[in-house]
Amino acid sequence: MGISRIGGSYRDPSGHVYDAGDHVLRSVRPIAADEFDQVLKTGILERLVADGRLVPFEVLDPEILVAEAPDAVRVLRHPRLEFISYPHEWSFPALRAAALLHLDIQLQALEAGVTLSDASAYNIQFTGSQPVFIDHLSFRPYKDGEFWAGHRQFCEQFLNPLVLTALTGVPFQAWYRGSMNGLPSREVAAFLPRRNMFSRRMLLHVYLLGRLEGESTQRDAVKLAGTGLPRERFKKTLEDLRRWIAGLTPKGSRFSEWGDYAGNTSYGEAEGVAKRDFIRDFVTATRPGMVWDLGCNTGDYSAVALASGARSVVGFEFDQAALDTAYYRAVKENLALLPLFLDAANPSPDQGWAQRERSGLAARRNADAVFALALVHHLAISRNVPLGEVVAWLVSLAPSGVIEFVPKADAMVRRMLALRTDVFEDYTEEVFLGALEAAGRVVRTARITESGRLLAWFDRD
Numbered sequence: 001m002g003i004s005r006i007g008g009s010y011r012d013p014s015g016h017v018y019d020a021g022d023h024v025l026r027s028v029r030p031i032a033a034d035e036f037d038q039v040l041k042t043g044i045l046e047r048l049v050a051d052g053r054l055v056p057f058e059v060l061d062p063e064i065l066v067a068e069a070p071d072a073v074r075v076l077r078h079p080r081l082e083f084i085s086y087p088h089e090w091s092f093p094a095l096r097a098a099a100l101l102h103l104d105i106q107l108q109a110l111e112a113g114v115t116l117s118d119a120s121a122y123n124i125q126f127t128g129s130q131p132v133f134i135d136h137l138s139f140r141p142y143k144d145g146e147f148w149a150g151h152r153q154f155c156e157q158f159l160n161p162l163v164l165t166a167l168t169g170v171p172f173q174a175w176y177r178g179s180m181n182g183l184p185s186r187e188v189a190a191f192l193p194r195r196n197m198f199s200r201r202m203l204l205h206v207y208l209l210g211r212l213e214g215e216s217t218q219r220d221a222v223k224l225a226g227t228g229l230p231r232e233r234f235k236k237t238l239e240d241l242r243r244w245i246a247g248l249t250p251k252g253s254r255f256s257e258w259g260d261y262a263g264n265t266s267y268g269e270a271e272g273v274a275k276r277d278f279i280r281d282f283v284t285a286t287r288p289g290m291v292w293d294l295g296c297n298t299g300d301y302s303a304v305a306l307a308s309g310a311r312s313v314v315g316f317e318f319d320q321a322a323l324d325t326a327y328y329r330a331v332k333e334n335l336a337l338l339p340l341f342l343d344a345a346n347p348s349p350d351q352g353w354a355q356r357e358r359s360g361l362a363a364r365r366n367a368d369a370v371f372a373l374a375l376v377h378h379l380a381i382s383r384n385v386p387l388g389e390v391v392a393w394l395v396s397l398a399p400s401g402v403i404e405f406v407p408k409a410d411a412m413v414r415r416m417l418a419l420r421t422d423v424f425e426d427y428t429e430e431v432f433l434g435a436l437e438a439a440g441r442v443v444r445t446a447r448i449t450e451s452g453r454l455l456a457w458f459d460r461d
Helices: 029-044 045-049 093-111 151-168 171-177 185-191 194-198 201-211 215-226 229-246 271-286 298-307 320-332 377-382 386-397 411-417 430-438
Strands: 017-020 023-028 058-060 073-081 115-116 123-127 129-134 140-141 290-292 312-317 337-341 369-372 400-405 441-447 454-459
Touching: 023 029, 029 151, 045 093, 073 140, 093 115, 093 129, 093 140, 093 151, 093 194, 093 229, 093 320, 115 194, 129 369, 140 194, 151 185, 151 229, 194 201, 201 229, 215 320, 229 337, 271 298, 271 369, 271 400, 271 454, 290 298, 290 377, 298 337, 298 369, 320 337, 377 386, 377 411, 386 400, 386 430, 400 430, 430 441
Parallel strands: 290 312, 290 369, 312 337, 369 400
Antiparallel strands: 017 023, 023 073, 058 073, 115 140, 123 129, 400 454, 441 454
């Protein structure tokens, strides 16, 4: 079994994380061993695992990591999650759910005399639509009266992005992607309407922290930390933050032309049935474990795939309203679906230290099948990506899948071309199928609308 250290695991001196194939290993270094053992004795980690809030783990003999981590005194092993995502890819309700999970864990741990050493949003991942905490070494014994060490980090990585979208309607994803450590309070405070300063919560958790970010006020920050935070006050602060965040919603309806696509399609019910049947046939025949649904919209065909036997789906969507709806749907229907934000013409790149800290979308590619339904024309026409390159990229994502071609005769494409010159001579079904044959093999096609929409089932070696 090959074992390698994960690129982003270098910040925490308590231990490091290693890729061990089907599992993930986490070393516990001597500096953290005593505190880890104290936390383990409280039983809080086991209770969090039982509640589904913490990734299951087992403690192994450190000999298993002796070559990679010779100073490890404990080694934890936990199952590998199917897909790793990042906060800048989450929908508003997903980031809110992650924030609430962090606060709930803090409150539950506090009852056991335990706290969290930080408040990194990257310590949370998703299994389907459910957030789960993954960093077992973030827990340490609580010292009564200590200041909340993770307050600033929690605000920058959870609260500030949510407040930005809740008060202005501006999506947080692009800003978060460009600022990996979260949205600085001082910058967010400058961006928000000044009337928000009169809110006690905003003053305490946004404006005051923004003021303390300045070098000239570092002395004030140290003095504030030294005042301490009694346990009951700490608990009330966490509870108040939880109530506030639970009630945050994006400003405005954020409705868009594509956000109500499921109920506003350009084809009739018979064509919709034909599309669902095609997807159902594909999944039944290929039995994919994980499906990537690019342009998943509100999750209609993701749900069909899951009902037909797919194990899980990662959906990708550019439209914020559709993305939020897909997440709410996954929660309500308990679907193994994780909807994520994606600009397919500008996917997440490798980021961070040495470009190894956060893997880009290509490096995380692990789908057994890919759907690209009503997506190709957005890339080829709206974003001017050559049709052949769009097809080649889609085929590269998975060994099989279904791609939809929407011709120029379709109402959707006519609308896209209404206010621009048609320079897309190569945007034809013939070119589409030729590119698909060049990149893979066309297994089956189906015409599903009178306007000529075509579904193509492909596979490749």
